[in-house]
Amino acid sequence: MVMIYCRSIHHSGKGEVCGPCEELIDYASKRLERCPKQNDKSSCRICEIHCYAPQRKEEIRAVMRYVGPRMIFYHPITAIRHLIDELR
Numbered sequence: 001m002v003m004i005y006c007r008s009i010h011h012s013g014k015g016e017v018c019g020p021c022e023e024l025i026d027y028a029s030k031r032l033e034r035c036p037k038q039n040d041k042s043s044c045r046i047c048e049i050h051c052y053a054p055q056r057k058e059e060i061r062a063v064m065r066y067v068g069p070r071m072i073f074y075h076p077i078t079a080i081r082h083l084i085d086e087l088r
């Protein structure tokens with residue numbers, strides 16, 4: 001997700017991310033590792049956002065807001081599955 005965002009907004013090359021975005025990915029994956037609800041993947045929106053620090057939360061939100069609707073074009077199956085999960 002961050003990679004798509006970075007490529008469109010920060011104009012980084014294919015398969016590359018800029019420094020701040022790399023940091024964000026790093027932060028997000030570390031958070032996910034420590035997430036207490038890791039085995040209870042009902043909705044990553046509900047879960048993830050609540051364990052992020054406020055500033056990071058805003059960054060992640062900006063990414064989600066940008067990439068969310070575009071996921072349909074990049075990863076149709078992932079996006080649709082995600083939507084179905086959210087509706088449960």
Ligand SMILES: [Zn+2]
Binds near residue numbers: 006007010018021
């Ligand atoms: Zn970037």
